[in-house]
Amino acid sequence: MVQVSLLLLVVVLAKSTLAVYPLVDLGYSKYLGTAQTNGVTSWWGMRFAAPPLGNLRFRAPEDPVYNGTVQTANTHGPLCLATGGLPNDTTTSEDCLFLDVYAPSNATVKSKLPVFLWIQGGGFNANSNANYRGDGMILASGMDIVVVNFNYRVSLYGFLASEEVVANGNTNVGLLDQRFAVEWFGGDPGHVTIGGCSAGGASITFQLTAYGGRNDGLFHAAAAESASVFTILTVAQSQYQYDALVARIGCSNATDSLACLRAVPATTLQANNYYIPYPGLGPNASSPLFMYDAVIDGDFIQDFSQRQFAEGKFVQVPVIYGDDTNGGTDFAPKNTTDYAQMDQFLIDNYPTMTPDQITAFNYMYPEDMEFFNGTGAFWRTTSNAYGELAYLCPGMFVSTSYAAYSTFGSWNYRYNVEDPTQMAEGYGVPHTVETAAIWGPAYVSGTPPASYWPNGTNADIVPVLQGYWTSFIRSYSPNTFRYPGSPVWQEWVPSMQNRLMIMTNATAMETVDINEQARCAYITANSVSWLQ
Template sequence: MVHLSLLLLVSAAAKSALAVSPYVDLGYSQYLGTAQSNGITSWWGMRFAAPPLGNLRFRSPQEPVYNETLQIANTHGLLCLATGGSPTDPTTSEDCLFADVYAPSNATAESKLPVFIWIQGGGFNANSNGNYRGDGMILASGMNMVVVTFNYRVSLYGFLASQEVVANGNTNVGLLDQRFLMQWVQKYIAAFGGDPGHVTIGGCSAGGASITFQLTAYGGRDDGLFHAAAAESASVFTILTVEQSQYQYDALVARVGCNTTADTLACLREVNATTLQANNYNIPYPGLGPNASAPLFMYDAVIDGDFVQDFSQRQFAEGNFVKVPAIYGDDTNGGTDFAPQSTANYSQMDQFLIDNYPTMTPDQITAFNYMYPEDMEFFNGTGAFWRTASNAYGELAYLCPGMFVSTAYATYSTLGSWNYRYNVEDPTQMAEGYGVPHTVETAAIWGPQYVSSTPPASYWPNGTNAGIVPVMQGYWTSFIRSYSPNTYRAPGSAVWQEWVPTTQNRIMVMTNATAMETVDINEQARCAYITANSVYWEQ
């Protein structure tokens, strides 16, 4: 039973028309958020879809179930189950489709504030950026935006594909979860002070890849769910067809003992999540030989002829994407988190590349060996070719595809295309050899105290890189508010010029030295080769 004082609080809040009430009635549920002392109200752990359990496993998200009990929205929802995750991890669950909303407490239902939807990363195999807090961005915007974060299904729960799943389920359900959340925003965000007609989607790593897939969804069909996009360190992995993904399904079915049943998918739906998690691990692509290792991220979006109709790079090349203002960019050393630190020679580097891009030909491997000479940077306990392999993977999987998307936007759209290279050097990361690693810019965009991961020490107040936080927040909140990173950028910060394909000019973000730069001619040549061959290695 809800305490009487709480009921009185809810009643008073509901009657107030002066500000967004901590109490919101979404029809299917009522939620009571928290009015914080910093002038921001937050709602944590709101269901935006039905629990994807039982017969809803491997199916598209469904409308949330009606609940007449007032929900106290002060606890984050559990994260979705991850590849390799412990079966007993108390922070994760298959019942994970929850959203958080942050809004200025003085907003009203008529405020129509710009909305930012954040899609977290994790290689489509984990929710790696869960529970980021929107406080920092809202404060940086002058209380002029609403922030939405959420979980979506990943790993086998979000991206299992096979002929059986097509026949009696749905493919790419993790992407469908994202789409469903966007539809939820269209229905309900006004109750939090947001404008459903002014929505920017953003994300990092696989969240950035999600931006790519949402932009090209259904062949680039514009359903009016978003109006601008900002992709940070967007990944582009090998994209398989449903038929090519069958080996993943068959292996899983065998591991959990469903291969002897007549209806293997029905059997998989009956297996409890603990058993699935105990058998949830990556395996190598078939046909790569005895030296092959599992790819970094086996479960990924698949070409299903519906949501994903072709390779991402080809869809952008042909103009089959939603035309909105767009930011893409990457970090200087985006591959150091992924290449094996023990990599000691070209043979080991080549195997790492083939393990992750299995259709690479011998001639293409030879070209990579030529394009990426031995780095000659050594760090304690690392192989001589760690940084070499990192350079190759970082440009192949992240940097070059992002530049190509910026080119596609500049070519097919007049709404604005911006690209960046994030080059903020943290002393510890530099000393350890990571350079400026994958997705480190998120700590500056959100503010170091508002991310769930451990940000570099130099980003905190009084740190050597503390000054980059207002610069990045200025660009991002300006883009969210006005569809341009320049309108409300931080005072004194550089004008971020649009990307021009012929000159390849991007902003280079660096503490006390942020400025426009032209992409190095050698990098341009490497990216031209990668772009020309991207379809051959199924990007």
């Protein structure tokens, strides 16, 4: 496998001073980056793997092919094809394995800068946090880190699983893409932090437990923001997805249905790439929020991650896990009006939940009487249940497992920064909103909260978050280089249930509410049964 060191990216003589030079030779390709006026040099859209086309569809990534021409690296690579994406969307492509690198322009051959390699989210069905720029974090670090982000295959291209794929392909290839990107980039090979949000946070979990928790020395710390936990199936349980796709494409009568799937153009796959409900749920079932997901294949994923954490089968490195106060509001149906509709939503996404477990959820999550712009009476109730089930409680469980088994630091947080617009619309502090503060509002895609920009009511939280995160990347502790005046972030102690509550001008350690502790205890105790 090709492995690229940061040294290859920075060693050039410029005015008798060793520093970053925009033209880099990676051995297989030469890329011309951009030296920006803010002191950061960037390279956009560099290939880190071969185009996963034709016979490489549904297979592990391979080394990039040789290209002798100098390529201008000032355009982001296309995003990977998403579930439900339009066949003619020119912003996406099956040929999507590209990454971006950001480095201080004054870095030298001796710098050996810490590397932050970030994994975007999207529920494993889309690249939803693409093209975030590392400038803001590098500036906040005092020009002391390198930032890398990248695309990885999602949807059926990254997570199709069946006996046919096992026999003549690879499962979990989206996760293999991620690992390939980590292997590709060296920087200081002894100082790499992986991070990610949502499914990117879940990816951190899967990378920590990969191959039964085998430590290949690829990374040395991990920060998971709003890490998701969805239903995870075995290969056999995933067969229905493959069979349904084969039928839609018209490959059912082919001698080799997988070869048939590899032969059809991506536009044909995309025209037939949509969500379907889990089997056996009856006529009222709807499709899950995220159908394609990582699968237990006995290789990369050998068991439920919750069980592996409970048994200490994970890579021991310093970790940050945490979530937002209202992590479920982006996902619960706004028109949910009663417990019956809430229960159906939970079953649609966690189909093995038992009637007793559903009854317990109805008891644990009473009706939330807040109404917003005509939303149903149970929107916030359902949001509360889903947010804790899918995000908040699993993160605290990981923190507890690290505290129990690991000699490295483990930190947990609750992000509670209230944007006036999001609060007025009922979203509260929604899923992954903390990324806008960690990266800086000018450097994320989409529309970050207006209050995060300079002179906004939450502008002061940006340097605080960037201080904690860049300190963790640089020193494996969020406290070493934290922003002046911000509180010490204490390590998670299970008996104390202590986490950092992050709020503009009010960030402080807190003890998890006793009722939340009880709900999370129930969710943790039952999670393996309803995730399979």
